[in-house]
Amino acid sequence: MSDLKHPAGCACGIDTHAHVVPADFPAYIGKTVPGDWPSMAAAQDCHRSVMIAGKVYRTVSDRCWDTPKRLEDLQAMGLALQVVSPMPELLSYWMGAGDAQQLVRFLNDTLAAMVAESAGRLAALGAVPLQDVDLAIRELEYVVKTLGFPGVEIGSNINGAPIGAPQFDPFFAACEALGACVFVHAIRPAGMDRLVGPAPLQQVLGYPGDVGLAAASAITSNLLVRRPRLRIAFSHGGGTLASLLPRLQQGWGVFPALRDAVIEAPVDQARRMFYDTLVFDAPMLRFLVDSFGSSQLIVGTDYPFNFHDRTPVSRIEAAGFDAGTVAQLVHRNAERFLGIPQRQAHP
Numbered sequence: 001m002s003d004l005k006h007p008a009g010c011a012c013g014i015d016t017h018a019h020v021v022p023a024d025f026p027a028y029i030g031k032t033v034p035g036d037w038p039s040m041a042a043a044q045d046c047h048r049s050v051m052i053a054g055k056v057y058r059t060v061s062d063r064c065w066d067t068p069k070r071l072e073d074l075q076a077m078g079l080a081l082q083v084v085s086p087m088p089e090l091l092s093y094w095m096g097a098g099d100a101q102q103l104v105r106f107l108n109d110t111l112a113a114m115v116a117e118s119a120g121r122l123a124a125l126g127a128v129p130l131q132d133v134d135l136a137i138r139e140l141e142y143v144v145k146t147l148g149f150p151g152v153e154i155g156s157n158i159n160g161a162p163i164g165a166p167q168f169d170p171f172f173a174a175c176e177a178l179g180a181c182v183f184v185h186a187i188r189p190a191g192m193d194r195l196v197g198p199a200p201l202q203q204v205l206g207y208p209g210d211v212g213l214a215a216a217s218a219i220t221s222n223l224l225v226r227r228p229r230l231r232i233a234f235s236h237g238g239g240t241l242a243s244l245l246p247r248l249q250q251g252w253g254v255f256p257a258l259r260d261a262v263i264e265a266p267v268d269q270a271r272r273m274f275y276d277t278l279v280f281d282a283p284m285l286r287f288l289v290d291s292f293g294s295s296q297l298i299v300g301t302d303y304p305f306n307f308h309d310r311t312p313v314s315r316i317e318a319a320g321f322d323a324g325t326v327a328q329l330v331h332r333n334a335e336r337f338l339g340i341p342q343r344q345a346h347p
Contacts, residue, residue, distance in 0.1 A: 011074070011075050011078050012078075012313075013077070013080060013299050013330045014079070014080065014081045014330070014334035014335065014338070015083060015299050015300065015301050015303065015312065016183060016233065016276060016298045016299060016300055016334050017085075017185075017235055017278060017299075017301055017302055018082045018083065019086065019302065019303070019304070019305065020064055020065065020085065020086055020107075020110065020111060020114065020124075021086075021087045022065055022107065023040065023048070023062075023065040023066075024039075024040050025037070025038050025039055025040060025103075026106055028099070029102065030098075034096065034099045036053045036092070036094065038050055038051065041056070043059045046061055047059050047060060047061050050087070052089070058087070058305075060304075060305070061304060065114075067114045067117045070082070070122075071121050071122075073304070077301065077311065078312065078313025078314060078330070079299075079312075080121070081121060081122070081123060082122055082123075082303070083123045083124065083334075083338065084122055085111075085125040085126075085127070085153035085183060086104075086107045086111070088153070088155060088187045091104070091127055091153070091187060092104070092129070093129070093131045093159050093187075094131075095131075097129050097132035097135050101139060104127035104129055104139060105139065108124075108126040108139070108142070108143055108147060108149075109147075111126060112149075123149070123338065123340075124147075125149060125150070125152050125181075125183050126139070126140075126142075126147065126153070127152065127153060128140050128152055130154055130155070130158045133167065133171050137174045140152060140171070140175065140180060141174075143180075144178045149180075150338045150340065151180040151182055151183065151231070151338070152175070152181075152182055152183070153182075154182060154183070154184055155186075155187035155188070156186045156189070156213070156234075156235075157210060157213075157214065160190075162213060163184060163214050163217055163223075164214075164216075164217030164218050164220060164221030166221070169223075172227050172230055173227065175227075175230060176229050179339055181231040181232070181337050181338055181339060182230070182233070183232075183233050184214055184215070184233065184234045185211075185235045186206070186207030186210045186211045186235055186239070187210070189202060189206035189207055189210030190206075190209065190210055191206060192206055203307055204307075207235070207239065208240055209240055210239065211234050211236050211238060211241070212240030212241040212243075213239075214234065214239075215234045215238050215273065215275075216248065218269075218273065219248065219262065219266050220248075220261065220266075222263045222264065222269070224272040225264050228272075231337050231339070232274065233273065233275060233298060234274070235276055235300060236276065236279070236300075237276060237277065237278060237285075238273075238275040238288070241270065241275075242287060248266040249265065249266045252266050270292060271292055271296060272296075273296065274337050275288060276298055277298065277300055277312060277316060277329060278309055282318065282319040282320070285319050286321075289321070289329075294325045294329065297328070297329050298329070298333045299313065299316070299330060299331075299334060300312070313330055316329050317330075
């Protein structure tokens with residue numbers, strides 16, 4: 001890892017939540033192109049528009065695919081390593097599984113090329129077609145065994161099914177067996193019909209709600225009790241989970257049916273999972289540490305999209321934690337989550 005310094009402190013952070021969009025997409029190789037097969041269209045300056053189903057899904061900058069430009073930004077953000085994963089919409093759970101497998105294989109190979117180009121400054125979490133668990137496990141094996149990635153990114157729901165649903169247990173069993181970490185990112189959130197305002201509210205308000213429900217489903221399905229060696233993290237600070245957790249814990253003590261169904265106390269299960277720091281607020285960050293423990297938070301930025309944390313390490317350093325807690329949040333917890341050696345040279 002780099003020993004570069006930046007004005008606010010060490011540039012030793014590990015960003016576990018950053019995204020890639022390829023510069024272009026391959027032509028579909030089957031007989032009939034799926035209606036939602038993505039493509040890229042030119043946009044202003046160094047930007048391109050991701051086109052899905054004939055519409056602009058998002059216009060993104062060249063930092064989504066240009067590795068050297070991405071690396072230029074890491075030092076100012078206080079980062080030694082950035083862990084990249086596909087823009088979540090590209091997970092494509094709504095496609096036919098065979099079509100999605102083609103797309104995620106291309107994405108995984110694109111990620112691998114960026115990692116190889118980065119001289120150790122990037123790592124990657126791959127994608128799998130989780131609408132077909134058997135195909136997802138095969139792609140997981142490719143990602144871990146062939147490409148050498150530490151794990152995968154998955155959505156907070158798979159076509160409306162929460163990650164705690166029993167049909168996904170074989171996939172999590174395979175992750176545990178392979179030692180692959182899992183990063184859960186919000187995708188196509190529930191409750192959009194209750195939001196009043198423009199489309200960006202999906203990211204601003206919809207995503208945290210869906211991530212919170214996903215994390216809660218992991219608890220109420222006893223995922224970490226059944227899979228104790230599984231390393232799983234949730235984007236956007238776990239979304240609403242920190243606010244839901246006291247009610248879930250209280251309900252666990254009040255309702256016999258909930259006590260019977262949830263084998264281990266919700267608070268204890270929540271403290272086995274990881275959560276990123278992408279909450280844009282020092283008091284909220286301290287609340288997450290109080291709720292989940294200082295050992296369970298990892299840096300997340302959502303780089304390079306406009307709605308990302310540009311000063312993730314400085315924000316942690318300014319939040320009032322002691323030096324040991326800062327080191328945990330900035331890089332040590334991420335090292336455990338990713339399964340990479342800890343760097344004793346840093347505080």
